[in-house]
Amino acid sequence: MVDTRKMIAFAGSVAMLAGVAACGNSNSAGGGDQTSGDAQQEITVWAWEPTLKDVAKKFEAKYPNIKVNLQNVGTNIDEYTQLTNALEAGNGAPDVAQIEYYALPEYAIKKQLKELSGFGAKDYADYYTPGTWAQVQFAGGIYGLPMDSGPMAFFYNKEVFDKAGVDATQIKTWDDYYEAAKKIRALGDKYYITNDAGDAGMYEAMTWLAGGQPFSTSDDGTTITVNLTGDKGSTAFQAFWQKMISEGLIDTKTAGWTDDWNRGLSDGTIASLFSGAWMPANLVGGAPTAAGKWRVAPMPTPDGETANAELGGSSLAVIEGGEKTEAAWKFIDFANHDREGVTTRVDGGAFPADNETMKDSAWLGQTTIKKDGEDVDYFSGQKYNEVLAEGAKNVLTGYQVSPYGVAERAAYLDTVGGAFTGQETMQQGVQKWQDKIIQIGKDQGFTVKQ
Structure with missing residues (x-):
């Protein structure tokens, strides 16, 4: 991301809810915090980001008295389920956790994250891009350090689009995309412009892109307004995506991040993706045989x-x-603020959250992606970071997530899922989702309006 980008203004939702108590971390050794001298410690880090493996090695070289026990307990919701269970039980929680921006408010509200201003994080504002920095702050506190970011981009298989007679660079509107989808579909029964078997993150991102504001949280974090069924951006995406589904233009059977999904990306039967700027490393890892396409x-x-x-x-x-x-602070500071840590992650394929990298001419001019230490020309010489960095500048301001995003997104497939199997429309499913979101909020002690 770059420092000129427009970006999200998160709600200041950190009021502590009645009946929610902070939980301790049983992974800690007794006797206080010791990170100087020869005292040996081990910190447990829960994260799924693969570049942290190399970061941990370099961190241990810099801080030989701190060992990092890096554990991948699952991605996003899988990790959050285990983290929530451990926090509520009062034991088994890690010292550090990777938490996506949308999920951070939920843990900050419950006072389950350490406020980092006292460690010096308050002086880091100029280091990070405005959007990522805004997303880790709540009610004057700082509850994490930005690790990466995900401005959206249109990733496409040029070989398949050329075969269908479509110039993807000329797809500017949703109508253009719809017309292209019909041409891709005409290549044969196996070919689809994209897949979606039910992804709440995708729904919210596309609503955001359309200028939507379906969630609004009060400054004190106690009141949330939910308007998925009436918000202009939300309803626009519902209508667009329902049209694509009804006409059979989307692969609704193949779920993302599965072996079938990777095969579709590899052979071109899933011809494009709307995804985040972190996608290049995943493409080269999951669909290596499609390099150059x-x-x-x-x-x-x-x-x-x-x-x-x-x-x-x-x-x-x-x-x-x-x-x-x-010790936990020293690790996240090294991984996300120290140049050695940040460079290690960016060189490994992570999309940056800091201003220095986003302005770097070598990074902007990059045409290859690292895979197992080797440079892969996946985008056939394209300076792909230039496109991604420009996309970061264009992120719309003002979008708010709900203050209980983990539970909210977990309810998506159970409510909207029927739209992807033809049992109901997107509009019907989203109504059920909204009803569920409202009930979740009330159950958690929020005042919910619609």
Whole structure:
């Protein structure tokens, strides 16, 4: 991301809910925090980001008295389920956790994350891009350090698009995309312009892209307004995506991040993706045989006007209640602020959250992606970071996530899922989703309006 980008203004939702207590971290050793001298400690880090493996090695070289026990307990919701269970039980939680920006408010509200201003994080504002920095702050506190970001982009298989007679660089509007989808489909029964078997993050990002504001949270974090069924951006995406589904233009059977999905990306039967800027490393890892066939373009928008949204992006946060907070802070500071740590992650394929990298001419001019230490020319010489960095500048301001995003997104497939199997429409499913979101909020002690 760059420091000129427009970006999200998160709600200041950190009021502590009645009946929610902070939970301790049983992974901590007794006797206080010791990170100087010869005292040996081990911190447990829960994260799925693969570049952290190399970061941990370099961190241990710099801080030989701190060992990092890096554990991948699952991605996003899988990790959050285990983290929530451990926090509620009062034992088994890690010292550090990777938490996506959309999920951070939920843990900050419950006072389960360490506020980091006292460690010096308050002086880091100029280091990070404005959007990522905004997403780790709540009610004057800082609850994580930005690790990466995910401005959206249109990733497409140029070989397949050429075969269908479509110039993807000329797809500017959702109508353009619809017309292209019909041509891709005409290549044969196996070919689809994209897949979607039910992805809440995708729904919210596309709503954001369309200028939507379906969630609004009060400054004190106690009141949330939910309007998925009436918000202009939300309803626009519902209508667009339902049209694509009804005409059989989307692969609704293949779920993302599965072996079938990777095969579709490899052989071109899934011909494009709307995804975050972190996608290049995943493409080269999951669909290596398609190297040279894929390209990146800006996102199409409802009317062709320049706009963008975020899809994904994570922070590293220190869990509250532990006795190794100084060591935990040193790790997240090294991984997300120290140049050695940041460069290690970016060189490994992570999309940056800092201003220095986003301005770097070598990074902007990059044409290859690292895979197992080797450079892969996946986008056939395209300077793909230039496209992604430009997309970061165009992210619309003002979008708010709900203050209980983990539970909200977990309810998506159970409510909207029927739209992808033909049992109901997107509009019917979203109504059920909204009803569920409202009930979740009330159950958690929020005042919910619609």
